[in-house]
Amino acid sequence: MKRRLSWILAVVLTFTMLLPAGVMAESAATTVNYQSIQQLAAEKAELLVKAMGTVSVQYALIDNGNIVVSGQTGLNDEGKIIPLTNETMYGIGSTSKMFATVAVMKLVEEGKIDLDKPLVQYLPEFKMKDERYKKITPRMLLNHSSGLRGSTFPNAFLLGDNDTHAHDTLLENLQEQSLKADPGAYSVYCNDGFTLSEILVEKVSGLDFTTYLHKHVTSPLGMKHTNTPIDKVEAAKFAALYHPAHKGQLPVESVNVLGTGGIYSTAEDLARFSQLFTGQGKGILSDQSAKAMQQEEYKKGLWPDDKDSIINYGLGWDSVKLYPFSNYGIKAVNKGGDTILYHASLVVLPEHNMAAAVLSSSGSSTINTLLANEMLLQTLKEKGTIKEFQPAKSFGKPVKASIPADVLKHAGYYGATSQVMKVAMKENGEMTLSAVTTPELPDQKFVYTADGAFITEDGHTKVNFVTKENGRTYILSQMYQEIPNLGQVALSHFSMEKLAANDISTEIAAAWKAREGKKYYPVSEKYTSIFYLLTDGVKINKVAGLPGYVDDKMITSAVSASNQLNIPGMGSRDTMEYNFITKDGIEYLDSAGMLAVSEDAIKPIYLGKQSTVTIQPNGYARWFSIPEAAASKKLTVTLPTHSSVAVFDEKGTSVRYALGEIKTAVIELPAKGSIVFAGDIGVQIKLTLK
Structure with a gap:
């Protein structure tokens, strides 16, 4: 792991x-x-x-x-x-x-x-x-x-x-x-x-x-x-x-x-x-x-x-x-x-x-x-086995050269597990890697050099584009990362693979269009699961300019998608499949034995003074949205032994978590956030809102 x-x-x-x-x-x-x-x-x-x-x-x-x-x-x-x-x-x-x-x-x-x-x-x-x-x-x-x-x-x-x-x-x-x-x-x-x-x-x-x-x-x-x-x-x-x-x-x-x-x-x-x-x-x-x-x-x-x-x-x-x-x-x-x-x-x-x-x-x-x-x-x-320690390594400051046509063709979209990057090149020798799936991250900038490699200005990372016998094109990344006062990490690996075109029918595209931007909340995990502490679910993101994909996964049908990458090392680890199923009119995402419910089924938390959340016979966790009217209000949660509660803010960051042994948790509700209650079947969790 x-x-x-x-x-x-x-x-x-x-x-x-x-x-x-x-x-x-x-x-x-x-x-x-x-x-x-x-x-x-x-x-x-x-x-x-x-x-x-x-x-x-x-x-x-x-x-x-x-x-x-x-x-x-x-x-x-x-x-x-x-x-x-x-x-x-x-x-x-x-x-x-x-x-x-x-x-x-x-x-x-x-x-x-x-x-x-x-x-x-x-x-x-x-x-x-x-x-x-x-x-x-x-x-x-x-x-x-x-x-x-x-x-x-x-x-x-x-x-x-x-x-x-x-x-x-x-x-x-x-x-x-x-x-x-x-x-x-x-x-x-x-x-x-x-x-x-x-x-x-x-x-x-x-x-x-x-x-x-x-x-x-x-x-x-x-x-x-x-x-x-x-x-x-x-x-x-x-x-x-x-x-x-x-x-x-x-x-x-x-x-x-x-x-x-x-x-x-x-x-x-x-x-x-x-x-x-x-x-x-x-x-x-x-x-x-x-x-x-x-x-x-x-x-x-x-x-x-x-x-x-x-x-x-x-x-x-x-x-x-x-x-x-x-x-x-x-x-x-x-x-x-x-x-x-x-x-x-x-x-x-x-x-x-x-x-x-x-x-x-x-x-x-x-x-x-x-x-x-x-x-x-x-x-x-x-x-005395080592006489002197070797200095930290680097690829040196790059000297810019023009990018030839056979290299320019490698521009496009590349994927790895849970990642999509856009590679953009200019003939004058500049390349930019933009994290499409995590746009908050800064772009990585590289300079093309006469030996056919792209190198960062600080000389710490070197990139080549390699097409292997399997017909797939990879980004070969070599990196020396200095950790102050602790030493240097070196990594050489195929970090990403160029994403192949994936044409899908109008009907399949429409099915995925309906899911775009929606979040699916985990419900099948036990109340003691650490995932309720860490995550509020999976958001379905389409990549602009990359039809036929959802995040790093290739759409394979109206109800399924799968990461198709073949990257040795770490780049294609955990390429789990997405399969959507419908139960009682509600859509769920099934992936690697975990079930998550569509946000369409999530209702606002009750704004009355007293309420009770009961875990139903299916054992699924109960998710609720937090409307603006509830923002900053204090929610007192009385937890039986076999239960838990977790609260997330609008960005999906965990802000409060408690297990049943705490008995009572007082929570200030965040605007536009979400809250989940999990427990054994039949467990009743009592709520008081002020």
Whole structure:
């Protein structure tokens, strides 16, 4: 569940730092000055908290089997009664995929799974409406090349709730989906592949995934603080979570697709886990399997030529050739993880028997990776492995050249997941990329150079247009992004694909014209779903000048649309299909197992002094608009235990959220906003308006 590089949350808080005991004793046994590494890690972690708004950070460094650096900083509980320690657990998000991969590889070693046999041989109940699914193998699940559309997450992200619905219904939901590419054609980040891997492990081993991990991985490694939502763990043992719309600390976030992103751990436990990949498998995983996981799986399908990057997939790993270590000739592998509120990174140097882990509440896995990199690079320098640090890279200030005709033809519309960009060029050497789907973002300006590339004036980003053997034209983006005092991120990938013309009939165009600009509000999510905290729904946007499309999706019928892009890496991840259905005269949007109701069915909230909202037998959440007449009025909501309420302003920003354990929430209503009530069937939520 990886986020884009610019996702750095800005929540400014005041924190204190806790230094671990035992660091000095461990450092005395080696010539490396681990105390200086400890100080560096503490300073950088403090930077994440004070300058980047991260709520809390935890970090650890392991060297030759010994945890030599460990610490944490930031805010935990609001009352400051429960301090952060090295035993405080964080959700590790997609870093959980490494546990799923290890579990599959163990079963491969036992001869129970063959990575290259069809998945249906092990899971005959796995079916899709697209017959190509029969060619999917376990390897394709682990290297992201299955062709699955991405993330089927109904009721997967819950607050204080370990409901297994998302896991239990995945196979059923996949039956309604098609593939977006031939299995094995290219690797594009795919969460569903790892939930399927979780199900595969359960089917072959005969154990539920949590039990399997504890028996075969966490217990043998002494990982005493690694759990899943299935385990019964006191809430006080987790790092605290906060959101501006919620007063006080949030319940623990449960990601109930365990193999995809549902594991909790500590930085020290992840450091211990890293030993499986540094030749210290302790009988859990063979060196052969560890090395197989580190092979360049991304090269097996469509992929740009190797450049400096943080994305180059192995089995499970995001990167098996991690920048900047690749520039020093050092093998480094990395797996990051982002849930909605937790973030994690594990960086391992297999040939140097070292690893660093960084976890956080809020923030970004990319930033966490930079902190892990800093600890490892400084340790390598202390050891003399690195003599001098290399300077930050750039493409230099561009010298403008005229754009030839064969390049000018690449102007037009380009798409990626949830994005459409308009590329405009001038013969004098200027190019502008405009974000059509997010017009509030500033245009990106590039200069054409004599070597055939477009470069930004600051020299940080380089773009080429590439047409591949599949006949598709891509924007090849290479980027060096400097994060002050933390290091540099490098990314080389096909970022977008040129959108093909899509002619549709007059009747189909009319059906979509009727939906243009309308919003569809989620109703099928459970009352504990974090989506009610974050979003008020999906708006249907047509792109001017691009007929036959709605946002990034190609219209395929009067009631369906689908992203048709084939972009390896991240550009076409989560290309879920839109399907519209009508129930009792009301139109709903069905996408990846989630249902959303048309705004046409949303009524204004009752303006009388007293009212009651009852959750109907279908269990759907109840949405209401907030008319101007209700603006700034105070609404007192009496919440039963199994219910929640969320309020959004006119722009769709969450301004107030409360779960049933709060009992009563007093809300100032925003003009032209919306409000949603969710709960168990039959729950009655009482309202008082003043």
